[in-house]
Amino acid sequence: MDRTTIDLWVGVFVALGVAALLGLAMKVGNLTSNKIGETYSVSAAFENIGGLKPNAPVKSAGVVVGRVADIKFDTKLYEAVVTIKIDERYEFPKDTFANIYTAGLLGEQYVGLEAGGDDDVLKNGDKIAQTQDAVVLEKMISQFLYNKASETKSDESAASTPKEAAPSSGGKSGGAKSTELGDAPF
Amino acid sequence: MHIIHSVLFNKLARLLRNLGRRMIERIWRLGAGARLFLLTMLYSGESFKRFNLTLREIYFTGVMSLLIIIVSAFFVGMVLGLQGYNTLQKYGSSEAIGVLVALSLVRELGPVVTALLFAGRAGTAITAEIGLMKTTEQLSAMEMMAVNPIARVIAPRFWAGVISMPILAALFSMVGVLGGYLVAVPIIGVDEGAFWSQMQANVDVRDDIINGVIKSFVFGVACTMIALFEGFDAPPTAEGVSHATTRTVVISSLTVLGLDFVLTSFMIVV
Secondary structure, eight states, X not given: OOHHXXXXXXXXXXXXHHHHHHHIIIIISXXXXXXXXXXXXXXXEESOOTTOOTTOEEEETTEEEEEEEEEEEETTTTEEEEEEEEETTOOOBTXXXXXXXXSTTTSOEEEEEEOOOOSSBXXXXXXXXXXXXXXXXXXXXXXXXXXXXXXXXXXXHHHHHHHHHHHHHTSHHHHHHHHHHXXXXX | OHHHHHHHHHXXXXXHHHHHHHHHHHHHXXXXXXXXXXXXXXXXXXXXXXXXXXXXXXXXXXXXXXXHHHHHHHHHHHHHHHHHHHHHGGGTOGGGHHHHHHHIIIIIIHXXXXXXXXXXXXXXXXXXXXXXXXXXXXXXXXXXXXXXXXXXXXXXXXXXXXXXXXXXXXXXXXXXHHHHHHIIIIIIOOOHHHHHHHHHHHOXXXXXXXXXXXXXXXXXXXXXXXXXXXXXXXXSSHHHHHHHHHHHHHHHHHHHHHHXXXXXXXXXXX
């Protein structure tokens, strides 16, 4: 094989490899979407962060404005201290509200910022005072079940009264009416 | 009774002796391989000074492996797309197909399958070539002419393999993703925007792509070194070379799969 032909093919080969790596980084990876320039960091304390992880997005009105830089556990207050880096182009009032939301039903968790009305803006090293914890699915479900159980209990006690009352009023409509009346005190 | 006893004892003793001999041979080969690796490092200056030697080997190990890598990557990607969709749609998350295809390729299948194919396609060729050089006494002839065979024959092939492997693995991953895309988007009808955006949101350049490149680099060193050593160490007979070639594939494959576990456990911080 001619030496120049070999050079040419090896050149093509290496170029293909570099193109594939670039393609992976740009098209498959998050190199392009990770473009956050200069940032300032702000911290927020949560009682429960759920499944929040470092590098999770920080969104305001659905737009990614920053990333979670660090998550620490405060041993004095037993709270999670989340440090977030926000793009310098975006300024938020001092009384901004930080929530932890879940993308979709089972998706990843992110920090949502809701701007307040203060004239002062958050600066590097500031602390967000108002936070709302992540929703823990188990807590929600147990609360729901608890409510449901107390509801059915009240239904049963309500349902027992019309049954006794039904024969005397002698009709379906009368039964329904008395159910409504039975519900009223609750 | 006594005779049966001694026969049994003899058999057992022979078994143990065999086991010990094999074990010692393995360890001896490991040491000899490590020595060859060090010598290759020591004498690899020439393979960069006279880079056309290495270039020639890149042509034979890398460029000639392009076809098998690209075609198998395409099919692996397509199968991943089909199988992944089949399972994901049961959970109503068929948009995650892009993430599934990209992560499995970039993290695991790209480096590992490339290394296995490389061992079969290029590793065997290296072993057979060097084994035959040894059988026909070309290596001894070189030494007679005061040419160091390690610098002239081993080192360029080593660096060619080490350079080729990450390139091939990157190509494998990229072509595989395209194969998965072809099945998921035009054929099955997954939304194109969701396919790419979910992929980009979940594939991290440092954690996934760079780690895949590191893996393929390590596999490149391991596969090429095993192929070179088996060839260099082959008994100078037709049978010896054929056995060495078989051993290259077996040992390379096992080493790649074992190393993959070790590297992954280093990379994934639990």
